[in-house]
Amino acid sequence: MRDNIPENAAVRLSLYLRHLRKMKKDKVISSEELAEFIRTSGARVRKDLSFFGQFGTTGKGYVVGELEDTISKILGLDQVWTVALVGAGKLGMALLEYSGFKESGFHIRIAFDVDQSKIGEKLVGVPVYHPYQMPKEIRQQEINMGLIAVPAEAAQESADLLIISGIRAILNFASATLIVPSYVKLMQVDLTSQLEIMAYFLSHTREEKILTKRPKWR
Amino acid sequence: MRDNIPENAAVRLSLYLRHLRKMKKDKVISSEELAEFIRTSGARVRKDLSFFGQFGTTGKGYVVGELEDTISKILGLDQVWTVALVGAGKLGMALLEYSGFKESGFHIRIAFDVDQSKIGEKLVGVPVYHPYQMPKEIRQQEINMGLIAVPAEAAQESADLLIISGIRAILNFASATLIVPSYVKLMQVDLTSQLEIMAYFLSHTREEKILTKRPKWR
DNA sequence: GAGTGTGAATGTATTCACAGCA
């Protein structure tokens, strides 16, 4: 247990969890079954879990409810995480209105924007401040994470402010490559980049590949 | 050149491109400089490019404008890509309104929704159809890619319809693990999952790590 | 001299395969 955990074990754990949540809590599931859903191997599932302990019953599998709790704890989801939104434009508003966050224990508590007409108001129940108030407000309200939804030009500045304010995890929606210290976890959601990758795939996939590699599908 | 291309070379190429676009076209840049921006090594940049040919000048580096064109071609961005949106709710609308797509050569040409009040209308200039018209319309209008922005329960169904309609690249925003044939490129944008990964990071990063691994920062 | 292009060396992730247990 726990020699060295693969970089993206957390990614997979999150996916396992998503699947487990949809299942009956008292069902028993094998690593192979769970793996199939996430498009990986049973061995990978077992190894991912083995880094953190032994949760299965030999010869049986894993009890769904137990495993769900275990993974939740591993991911740190046994607490509420507080989130700050930087940028309350169209995208920012969509994020504020997205209910999925709260359901999963992520609460957007505060927003920042330079638009004077928004400052002092509440948007979807969330108070809006000017960015210069970030260090003070984020510390006071003990915010854990930041979402950046500003234009690309302002993204680095926003990140710098968040980091100065003590934030150690940032989800960036701006189409900009941010530079952050390595003790900050930066994740990127860049739609244009994703489409470009799909374009690459479409451009480079030849018919032969499609025909020869056709797999079992559902 | 071109023995076997790493899975995520396309991801990095897209990032290189983003940086090059911001630079003077006649500047010459070394692999090391380009790498620094993207947080990788010069060797990795050179290797990524070497899969596709030789584009640099020994002893000098790469001409920004030329490299930009080259990478654009590699990614298949020398054409317009047509996109279908499935689900015209809040998120769908935000996607329709997002101007970044068109700037990069991705045009949302058609949308699908089950909401009768939207069908037959145009949203942000894009006509809305009922999903049952997908196979016909997508073929007729020669759409290349699909965006799924429906509730999780309807996501698999939407994917199936897109695939039946001939779509080979799907960007899924629903919080659902979709099953698609391997000849379809599926990319996932799952905000909840991203936040969970950040929670994991925050839960498992100990102070010692922060202190010992402190790096150069800007 | 400076920096590309690339085989060889290293490091990391995934898969294999099986001992051991319910």
Added chain:
DNA sequence: TGCTGTGAATACATTCACACTC
């Protein structure tokens, strides 16, 4: 018998290091 947990084997990705060119 069926499936976990895990070392060993394999595959894959990254980095190193240097011959070669402008």
